[in-house]
Amino acid sequence: AQKVTQAQTEISVVEKEDVTLDCVYETRDTTYYLFWYKQPPSGELVFLIRRNSFDEQNEISGRYSWNFQKSTSSFNFTITASQVVDSAVYFCALSEGAGGGNKLTFGTGTQLKVEL
Amino acid sequence: DTAVSQTPKYLVTQMGNDKSIKCEQNLGHDTMYWYKQDSKKFLKIMFSYNNKELIINETVPNRFSPKSPDKAHLNLHINSLELGDSAVYFCASSQEGISYTFGSGTRLTVV
Numbered sequence: 001a002q003k004v005t006q007a008q009t010e011i012s013v014v015e016k017e018d019v020t021l022d023c024v025y026e027t028r029d030t031t032y033y034l035f036w037y038k039q040p041p042s043g044e045l046v047f048l049i050r051r052n053s054f055d056e057q058n059e060i061s062g063r064y065s066w067n068f069q070k071s072t073s074s075f076n077f078t079i080t081a082s083q084v085v086d087s088a089v090y091f092c093a094l095s096e097g098a099g100g101g102n103k104l105t106f107g108t109g110t111q112l113k114v115e116l
Numbered sequence: 117d118t119a120v121s122q123t124p125k126y127l128v129t130q131m132g133n134d135k136s137i138k139c140e141q142n143l144g145h146d147t148m149y150w151y152k153q154d155s156k157k158f159l160k161i162m163f164s165y166n167n168k169e170l171i172i173n174e175t176v177p178n179r180f181s182p183k184s185p186d187k188a189h190l191n192l193h194i195n196s197l198e199l200g201d202s203a204v205y206f207c208a209s210s211q212e213g214i215s216y217t218f219g220s221g222t223r224l225t226v227v
Contacts, residue, residue: 033214039157043204045218052214089157095213102213103149103172106159 002027004094006107013082013114021077021110023092029053034068034075035093035104045091051075082114119143122207122219129197130227136193137222139207146211147171148190150182153204153221165190197226 003026013019025034036048049059051068059066063080079086092107122139129135141148149172150162164172165184179195194201207219 035216037218043223044220045206047216047218050215091159095210095216102147102210103161103164104208104210104216105161109157109159111157 002029002032002094002096002105004092004105004107006092006110008110009108010111010113013112015083015114015116016081018078018080019082019112019114021079021090021092021112023075023077023107025073025075025092025094027073027094027096029096031096033095035095036066036075036077037091037093037106038088039091039109040088048077048090079112082112084114084116087112087114120207120209120217120219122205122222124222125220126223126225128225128227131197131199133197134193134195135197135224136191137205137207137224138189138191139219140189141207141209141217142188143209143211143217145209145217146187147209147213148184148187149208149210149216150190150192151206151208151218153206155203159206163190163192194224197224199226202226 005024032053034051038046065078067076089109091109093104095104120141147166149164153159162176163182167187168184181193184190204221204223206221210216
Protein backbone atom coordinates (compact mmCIF):
# COMPACT_ATOMS: atom_id res chain seq x y z
CA ALA A 1 0.00 0.00 0.00
CA GLN A 2 1.19 3.48 -0.73
CA LYS A 3 1.93 5.89 2.09
CA VAL A 4 3.30 9.41 2.40
CA THR A 5 4.73 10.83 5.61
CA GLN A 6 5.27 14.50 6.30
CA ALA A 7 6.65 14.53 9.80
CA GLN A 8 6.69 18.31 10.15
CA THR A 9 3.24 19.48 11.14
CA GLU A 10 4.07 23.17 11.31
CA ILE A 11 7.14 25.27 10.52
CA SER A 12 7.59 28.94 11.32
CA VAL A 13 10.35 31.00 9.73
CA VAL A 14 11.25 34.62 9.33
CA GLU A 15 11.13 36.09 5.86
CA LYS A 16 14.25 35.46 3.76
CA GLU A 17 15.14 32.30 5.63
CA ASP A 18 15.50 29.07 3.69
CA VAL A 19 13.17 26.26 4.68
CA THR A 20 13.00 22.57 3.76
CA LEU A 21 9.82 20.54 3.91
CA ASP A 22 10.38 16.82 4.31
CA CYS A 23 8.51 14.04 2.56
CA VAL A 24 9.07 10.29 2.89
CA TYR A 25 7.06 7.80 0.87
CA GLU A 26 6.40 4.07 0.77
CA THR A 27 5.47 2.09 -2.29
CA ARG A 28 5.97 -1.39 -3.70
CA ASP A 29 5.72 -0.21 -7.29
CA THR A 30 8.75 0.54 -9.40
CA THR A 31 6.80 3.07 -11.44
CA TYR A 32 5.28 5.90 -9.47
CA TYR A 33 4.85 9.65 -9.45
CA LEU A 34 5.53 12.12 -6.68
CA PHE A 35 3.87 15.49 -6.35
CA TRP A 36 3.91 18.62 -4.27
CA TYR A 37 0.84 20.82 -3.89
CA LYS A 38 0.42 24.17 -2.17
CA GLN A 39 -2.81 25.10 -0.40
CA PRO A 40 -2.88 28.82 0.42
CA PRO A 41 -5.40 30.27 2.89
CA SER A 42 -7.85 30.71 -0.01
CA GLY A 43 -8.20 26.92 -0.08
CA GLU A 44 -7.46 25.81 -3.61
CA LEU A 45 -4.85 23.12 -4.33
CA VAL A 46 -2.05 24.50 -6.45
CA PHE A 47 0.11 22.01 -8.33
CA LEU A 48 3.84 22.67 -7.90
CA ILE A 49 5.73 19.71 -9.32
CA ARG A 50 5.48 16.11 -10.52
CA ARG A 51 8.39 13.70 -10.59
CA ASN A 52 8.39 10.17 -11.98
CA SER A 53 10.29 7.38 -10.28
CA PHE A 54 12.82 7.07 -13.07
CA ASP A 55 13.96 10.65 -12.93
CA GLU A 56 16.06 11.42 -9.88
CA GLN A 57 17.39 14.70 -11.16
CA ASN A 58 16.86 17.55 -8.75
CA GLU A 59 14.69 20.36 -10.00
CA ILE A 60 14.84 24.07 -9.46
CA SER A 61 12.11 26.54 -10.29
CA GLY A 62 12.88 30.05 -9.12
CA ARG A 63 13.08 29.99 -5.32
CA TYR A 64 11.74 26.43 -5.20
CA SER A 65 13.86 23.30 -5.44
CA TRP A 66 13.16 19.62 -4.99
CA ASN A 67 15.49 16.82 -3.95
CA PHE A 68 14.36 13.33 -4.95
CA GLN A 69 16.34 10.44 -3.44
CA LYS A 70 15.10 6.92 -4.13
CA SER A 71 17.68 5.45 -1.77
CA THR A 72 15.96 7.10 1.17
CA SER A 73 12.47 7.24 -0.38
CA SER A 74 12.41 10.98 0.10
CA PHE A 75 11.21 13.89 -1.97
CA ASN A 76 12.06 17.05 -0.07
CA PHE A 77 11.08 20.58 -1.00
CA THR A 78 13.18 23.65 -0.27
CA ILE A 79 12.09 27.25 -0.47
CA THR A 80 14.98 29.68 -0.68
CA ALA A 81 14.62 33.20 0.70
CA SER A 82 11.09 32.57 1.91
CA GLN A 83 8.43 35.24 1.56
CA VAL A 84 5.19 35.92 3.40
CA VAL A 85 3.29 34.79 0.30
CA ASP A 86 4.78 31.32 0.76
CA SER A 87 2.66 30.87 3.88
CA ALA A 88 0.42 27.91 3.13
CA VAL A 89 -0.09 24.22 3.76
CA TYR A 90 2.14 22.10 1.55
CA PHE A 91 1.22 18.56 0.62
CA CYS A 92 3.42 15.82 -0.73
CA ALA A 93 1.57 13.10 -2.63
CA LEU A 94 2.18 9.79 -4.38
CA SER A 95 0.50 8.04 -7.30
CA GLU A 96 1.50 4.47 -8.06
CA GLY A 97 1.96 3.15 -11.58
CA ALA A 98 -0.14 4.41 -14.44
CA GLY A 99 -3.68 3.72 -15.48
CA GLY A 100 -7.26 4.37 -14.59
CA GLY A 101 -7.24 2.65 -11.21
CA ASN A 102 -4.77 4.95 -9.63
CA LYS A 103 -5.21 7.45 -6.88
CA LEU A 104 -3.24 10.24 -5.34
CA THR A 105 -2.30 9.55 -1.73
CA PHE A 106 -1.48 12.65 0.28
CA GLY A 107 0.70 13.22 3.27
CA THR A 108 -0.80 15.03 6.23
CA GLY A 109 0.61 18.35 5.09
CA THR A 110 3.05 20.87 6.56
CA GLN A 111 1.76 24.26 7.59
CA LEU A 112 4.41 26.85 6.71
CA LYS A 113 4.20 30.26 8.34
CA VAL A 114 6.52 32.96 7.07
CA GLU A 115 6.64 36.05 9.26
CA LEU A 116 8.15 39.47 8.72
CA ASP B 117 -12.21 28.32 -19.01
CA THR B 118 -12.03 26.25 -15.82
CA ALA B 119 -10.57 22.77 -16.26
CA VAL B 120 -12.34 21.15 -13.29
CA SER B 121 -15.34 23.01 -11.99
CA GLN B 122 -17.45 22.04 -9.02
CA THR B 123 -20.59 23.60 -7.68
CA PRO B 124 -21.58 24.94 -5.29
CA LYS B 125 -18.52 26.52 -3.69
CA TYR B 126 -20.25 26.79 -0.33
CA LEU B 127 -23.07 24.72 1.07
CA VAL B 128 -24.68 25.22 4.46
CA THR B 129 -27.43 22.81 5.40
CA GLN B 130 -29.18 21.26 8.37
CA MET B 131 -28.61 17.77 9.73
CA GLY B 132 -30.74 15.17 8.05
CA ASN B 133 -30.98 16.95 4.71
CA ASP B 134 -29.90 15.50 1.38
CA LYS B 135 -27.55 17.49 -0.84
CA SER B 136 -25.57 17.12 -4.05
CA ILE B 137 -22.29 18.51 -5.30
CA LYS B 138 -21.61 18.60 -9.02
CA CYS B 139 -18.30 18.30 -10.85
CA GLU B 140 -17.38 18.67 -14.48
CA GLN B 141 -14.04 18.48 -16.27
CA ASN B 142 -13.21 19.64 -19.77
CA LEU B 143 -9.75 18.09 -19.97
CA GLY B 144 -10.80 14.86 -21.64
CA HIS B 145 -9.44 12.87 -18.68
CA ASP B 146 -10.64 9.31 -18.19
CA THR B 147 -10.69 9.24 -14.40
CA MET B 148 -12.46 11.43 -11.88
CA TYR B 149 -12.26 11.49 -8.08
CA TRP B 150 -13.83 12.83 -4.95
CA TYR B 151 -11.56 13.73 -2.06
CA LYS B 152 -12.56 14.88 1.42
CA GLN B 153 -10.47 17.33 3.41
CA ASP B 154 -11.31 17.32 7.10
CA SER B 155 -10.82 20.03 9.69
CA LYS B 156 -7.22 18.93 10.24
CA LYS B 157 -6.52 19.43 6.53
CA PHE B 158 -6.08 15.74 5.87
CA LEU B 159 -6.98 14.85 2.27
CA LYS B 160 -8.45 11.43 1.75
CA ILE B 161 -9.84 9.80 -1.36
CA MET B 162 -13.47 8.78 -1.30
CA PHE B 163 -14.24 7.53 -4.80
CA SER B 164 -12.81 7.27 -8.27
CA TYR B 165 -14.52 6.59 -11.57
CA ASN B 166 -12.84 5.56 -14.78
CA ASN B 167 -14.95 6.04 -17.89
CA LYS B 168 -18.15 6.03 -15.81
CA GLU B 169 -17.15 2.85 -13.95
CA LEU B 170 -16.62 2.90 -10.17
CA ILE B 171 -13.03 1.91 -9.48
CA ILE B 172 -12.30 3.01 -5.92
CA ASN B 173 -14.72 3.17 -2.99
CA GLU B 174 -12.76 3.82 0.18
CA THR B 175 -14.88 2.78 3.16
CA VAL B 176 -17.23 5.66 2.76
CA PRO B 177 -20.67 5.44 4.45
CA ASN B 178 -23.34 4.42 2.00
CA ARG B 179 -25.05 7.74 2.62
CA PHE B 180 -22.56 8.99 0.05
CA SER B 181 -23.43 8.01 -3.51
CA PRO B 182 -21.36 9.12 -6.48
CA LYS B 183 -22.86 9.20 -9.95
CA SER B 184 -21.04 9.55 -13.24
CA PRO B 185 -23.43 10.12 -16.17
CA ASP B 186 -20.46 10.43 -18.54
CA LYS B 187 -16.71 10.60 -18.21
CA ALA B 188 -16.75 14.40 -17.97
CA HIS B 189 -19.06 14.50 -14.95
CA LEU B 190 -18.93 13.07 -11.45
CA ASN B 191 -21.54 14.14 -8.94
CA LEU B 192 -21.70 13.39 -5.24
CA HIS B 193 -25.00 12.94 -3.48
CA ILE B 194 -25.13 12.80 0.31
CA ASN B 195 -28.20 11.56 2.17
CA SER B 196 -29.14 12.28 5.78
CA LEU B 197 -26.31 14.69 6.38
CA GLU B 198 -24.52 14.50 9.73
CA LEU B 199 -22.39 17.04 11.59
CA GLY B 200 -19.30 14.96 10.85
CA ASP B 201 -19.84 15.38 7.13
CA SER B 202 -18.75 19.00 7.44
CA ALA B 203 -15.58 19.28 5.37
CA VAL B 204 -14.20 20.56 2.10
CA TYR B 205 -14.87 18.22 -0.81
CA PHE B 206 -12.56 18.32 -3.79
CA CYS B 207 -13.27 16.91 -7.19
CA ALA B 208 -10.30 15.94 -9.36
CA SER B 209 -9.58 14.40 -12.72
CA SER B 210 -6.59 12.48 -13.99
CA GLN B 211 -5.20 11.03 -17.15
CA GLU B 212 -3.50 7.68 -16.56
CA GLY B 213 -2.72 8.58 -12.96
CA ILE B 214 0.10 10.78 -14.14
CA SER B 215 -1.31 14.27 -13.76
CA TYR B 216 -4.12 15.37 -11.49
CA THR B 217 -6.21 18.52 -11.72
CA PHE B 218 -8.35 19.62 -8.80
CA GLY B 219 -11.47 21.71 -8.61
CA SER B 220 -11.58 24.67 -6.24
CA GLY B 221 -13.44 22.73 -3.55
CA THR B 222 -16.90 22.79 -1.96
CA ARG B 223 -17.06 23.78 1.68
CA LEU B 224 -19.92 21.85 3.25
CA THR B 225 -21.16 22.96 6.66
CA VAL B 226 -23.79 20.88 8.42
CA VAL B 227 -25.56 22.65 11.27
